Amino acid sequence: MAKRPISFTLNGTETGIFVNEGQNLLEALRREAGDLSPKFGCGQGTCGACTILIDGAPHLGCLTLAEAAQGRSIETTSGLADGPDLHPLQRAFMEGFAAQCGFCTSGMLMAAKALLVTNPHPTRDEVIEAISGNLCRCTGYEPIVDAILDAAIRLQGRVA
Amino acid sequence: MSIEFRKELFADERDDGLNEIGKPKLRQDIEGHVTGRTAYYDDHLLDGLLHMRCVRSPHHHARVRSIDTSEAERMKGVRRVVHADDVPHNLNTLLSLIGFGKDDEQLLSNPIVRYRGEPVLAIVADTEAIARAGCAAIRVDWEVLPHVLDVEEAIAPGAPSVNPAYPDNTFTYEPYDHVKLRFGDVQSGFAQADHIVEAEYEMSPIEQAPIETCGAIAAPETADRYVCHTGTQALFFSLGTTAKLLDLPSSRLHFIGGTVGGGFGGKVDSITEPMAVLGAMLTGRPVKFQWDREEEMQVGAPRGAERWRIKDGVTSDGRILARQFTGFFDAGAYTRLSSYAGHKGTGHLPGPYTIPNVASNVFCVYTNRTPATAMRGFGVTGVDFAIECHMDRVAEAVGIDPISLRILNAYRDGDMKAHRRVAKNCALVESCQVVAGKAGWGLSTDDMAANSLVGSSAERAAIPETALDDEGKAGERRAGRATTADPVPGTRRLPAGTHGDAKEAIPVQRPDMQILAERVGHKIPEPAAATAVTPQKVATPTPTPPSTPTMPPAMAPSSHVAAPLPKPTAATTAAEPAKPAPYKPEKPFSQGVNRPGVSRFLSGSRRR
């Protein structure tokens, strides 16, 4: 099967990989670009564990063709921290005990970041809507919603 | 959400001044979770990784007449077609690792499939897409066989036989086709009751649904070994099962896991690990075997369905005199862990209540559906649903407050449980009182005064004379010689007071491994509170000395609280002349006793 080259920006770094025809972006990011932070949970677009940002907007890696990433800017949880300094969302999730098994966490963080970039002062209902495509089987969601609201407060005065 | 810690309750049993215990420390794994660096089984990049997928049965029960793999084998990128006879030792049951049950399930099935979704063949290919296309290109000629899906239809005469290891469609709990619980005589209890309350309850299969699906990646390692990255909930269960199915000494397997994206019971069955290692053995390359979400939903073993019938005999003031259960665990086509649920469910009866007459028949039944396995609350969730719905029915029948009914019947320290062990460390009453207070559900003064530490009595602590029966020996039911699944009236009597010994923790093997008494962190209350009202126990020369001299008193539960009612001694015999000699079963307890703890497959090569 012929592989095709694509290039994009991954967490600020110019990246080039070869992908199979029809390969999805989740698999390409994980296997070819070596970014393991987005997770495979269903491959059906129903769990949100593979949520990534393409040009700032949340997308599902499993439902996106890898070739559609050509020339785009992609963000994942791997790039959320500023060097060794964790992002306020990460701090809020840690200290708010908003993860148990951690498998949905990457997707949750990306969905939350997409929200806070466009809406720095979300209401509780807006947070709930922003993560309504992301499933969590462990926490019952409440600590996650609380952590995102907490992160919004921590972020006041700076850009998400 | 709010949470409060009611430290004032049982405060005298705890040391709350510990250094690290009781503190809200951050999770060790949390930084990995929020940075995406936590490595789950799928987060290992191996060069040349191949992908494995299965061809599955579309039928509930069928025979494979023939399989045509020619088209798949011609496909570019298909590396290997894996047949049932590629599995070196293709028959297993999960609990054989603890010596419980007969081998009854193949890793790849041939020639009979017994549930829809059962794998018959696997394809290993360069990509997942090619593996899927390869599976779609396999042609299987099926001969459809009759099937049965309902547990009670399955145990009726004439039903199709599901599993040849258990041809009567019930797991064998020697010598019976079910687990019996007999305590007192429910028939006499029903006769004395003012109300009889009967109902039937059912729980449909439930998917564990962890966000990470089941899977494993295996690869040839050095020194003639295979490494396997796995999401298993039980590392050595999976390693031992793989060693057995693939006829490998365990020393050739290196299993890495421990970091799992949710389990909830669905990752104990150890199916993906032997499949991945088999793929690596046959191709010499890294192989991933990972279920997709559809397989997780319909092929991966769910929490099994359960059906429970409960019959209670109750006095007009709410005392439950007799409680009878008939329970069915729907195992699906193979045993997996359902046999264990039969015992665990029975051990849980009759719920956290002290009831003088209890009987139950609990069946583990084979049907032509996806095998069932563990899930959060395994063996207990369904019966708790039944019991607690039934308590609501009883409260209504008697005309008593539902919480008051629970407190009236709740077990207390020192009470005798239906499995003939003494209740201890109880806290049901306090839990009821606290939640009632939180929700503004007013309770009577008597209910608020109740206490788990007191309230037992000689009567509640006693083991009654018990009605026994021989109904339901294995094979009788489907031959038409056992006509009801419900417990039948007894045909013989077991004397009052008959019991064996409670089992406890085995002491440390060297004194240095024993935590110092002053560092244990909690006090073990003297059993006086409950036993003061039990003349029989007061008359007994207790406490017995600690079992080992190195064991400090605070860690010697086996010599204090945990002790069951002592076997009749000179003192008790004098007080109660009718007491029989200690119970000696004719046969040793059969089920679950033969537990070597470690399978012979876990070390060295398999002996034939």
Next chain:
Amino acid sequence: MTIHHGRGFACINYPIGMNLGGDPAQALVHSTPDGKFMVTLSAIDLGQGMKSVTRQIAAEALGVPIEDVYVDTADSDTGPHDMGSFASRGTHRVGNAVIRAASEARAQMMEAAAEELEVNATDLDTDGLGNIQVKGAPTRSITVAETAIAAQFKQGRTLSGRGIFLIEPSGVDPDTGEMSPVTTYAHAALIVDLCVDDETGEVEVQKINSAYEVGRALNPKLVEQQLIGGAWMGISHALYETTEPYYPDRSHGPNDFNTYLMPGPGEIVPHDIAVLERPAADAPYGGKGPGEMCANPVLPAVANAVYNAVGVRVDKLPITPEKILRGLQANGGARPGPRRPGA
């Protein structure tokens, strides 16, 4: 169309550890050259916090700060045998194995410190901050780091320990069902408030009050995580989840999360929790496992509340709108039950 309010109650106990025992756990503890401690296991952390609670237990048993302990699990080449994460056995079984391994390592550590301080080991205690002191004379002390360095490079002594914990395996009497299932039980009692729409059959859970008795909250935040998430799963089991909606018929089974239903973040139920702690005699610091039992009382409490609201007993899970509507039809409409106290 009428919305009917209902209140339901349920209480349960839950066995801690594998039924009939026979499920060992092992642990190894060793010190690094400068007095940090590694705990090596083959136990599984599937989100319940196995790594975190064993780290806390090891730190307590060793008498050192939690920051000086790290838990490594699970590699079959290095981690000794453990049965696995199921049956609410992790805290109880693995926790006890860790206590035993840590106690042996601690005994070596105290001997090494005693040799350096020229006192008897029994006269020494840890301060939990990384120091070992003479009891009653805290100025005579040595750090854990100095102790480990002396043990390793001067005394030729390891600071390490092994632990195994096993409840003696046993069987079941086939005639009476007599058995020793487990050595301790956790408890829970729970009150659910909900409303039922008698036109659509839909249930909205409005409030949960709960009391959970967990032996000891070894880490209150980990306990809280389990109790919130477990109650959520209980509601999900009660009202939504099944792979076979017309069991025993196998039709209409879901294949994805669009058809396998669970409550989402929009259906978070306010939940007020009380935690009770009656330590179990043979449990690590008394702690029982809260992870499984927390979901169980929710199912019957929801069913009982639905009955209280509209008079329909749905005895087959899950309690779907279809089943409620069929019940209402059979009853000729809603028959609200008595108003429960406090409702």
